[in-house]
Amino acid sequence: MFALGVWLVLPSRNWAGSAAGEEQLDECRDTGAGVFRLYVGSGGATVGPWYSVTLRRPGVFQRERQIFYSYGVPAVRSLRCLSDAVMLENSTGSIRLNYSRAVTELTSGPLLYFDGKLSPPFMQPVRIAVITIGWLSLALATVSGVRFYAK
Secondary structure, eight states: HHHHHHHSSOOOSSSSSGGGGEEEEEEETTTTTTTEEEEEOOOOOOOOOOEEEEEOOTTTOOOOEEEEESSSSSEEEEEOSSSSSEEEEEEEEEEEEEEIIIIITTTOEEEEEEEEEEOOOOOOOHHHHHHHHHHHHHHHHHTTTTOSSSO
């Protein structure tokens, strides 16, 4: 029960979109900012494609974090790392994300687009439910006397 709780509470790389349904399309690196990855996701025949850009900062304990999400439009096709920004080349032109903004602001809440319109930050209801179940599992494991050490 405790292991299930820990697994459910650990955050996914994505704020929006399912990481399980994504395929990596592109990657670029900047020695100071880190590794940027572009993914395209598909939920099947009834769901349109989504595009996700993540950043993994340099360092051993750094996790990959979503900094950009687009459902439908703009359709991001490739990434290009410049000296001070990453360029998201897409169907309507390009989007420039400065490294400083990506590192400080967007790793805690990505830039979100739905059908070409900028959206306010949100968390998917499914992710909220998973986190809640994880915390409840941890609480139940603790209350029921699960031992975390060997005798």
